[in-house]
Amino acid sequence: MSDVDQVASISAARHSRSECVTASTDSVDFLHPIRTTDSVCFISYVAWTGTSSMEVFVKIIAEDLKSSVRRIAATALLTFVALDEHKRPTRVPKVIPETEEEKKLHETALDRASMRQQRKQKSKDVATFLSVDYP
Numbered sequence: 001m002s003d004v005d006q007v008a009s010i011s012a013a014r015h016s017r018s019e020c021v022t023a024s025t026d027s028v029d030f031l032h033p034i035r036t037t038d039s040v041c042f043i044s045y046v047a048w049t050g051t052s053s054m055e056v057f058v059k060i061i062a063e064d065l066k067s068s069v070r071r072i073a074a075t076a077l078l079t080f081v082a083l084d085e086h087k088r089p090t091r092v093p094k095v096i097p098e099t100e101e102e103k104k105l106h107e108t109a110l111d112r113a114s115m116r117q118q119r120k121q122k123s124k125d126v127a128t129f130l131s132v133d134y135p
Helices: 002-016 100-107 109-127
Strands: 019-030 038-049 053-064 070-083
Touching: 002 019, 002 038, 002 053, 002 070, 019 053, 019 109, 038 070, 038 100, 038 109, 053 109, 100 109
Parallel strands: none
Antiparallel strands: 019 070, 038 053, 053 070
């Protein structure tokens, strides 16, 4: 999980050319097991941008080193916010999707953004009755 966040944060920082913080880990889906004999590759890119936020897609590819068969082992979506020198949210450039994969993720981003907002509100609702006392 730490590797996913680190790889995604590099894509966010490269895109925005600013300091970025993780706002949320929206999804991590494990699709196929990664074996100890596999090589693992993380690929990430900014799939969508808001005003100061960026949705970063990460795909994790596992390769069987004996057979050279590759498979998508996992995917993840994270949201980052770009910060200015005063640690306040700052504008980010729009993303321009190039590949078919990037275009498909970009086209479906508004639906995911809406779901993120709904999930965030539900989390805030739950937080209103959570205790901060130690057990």
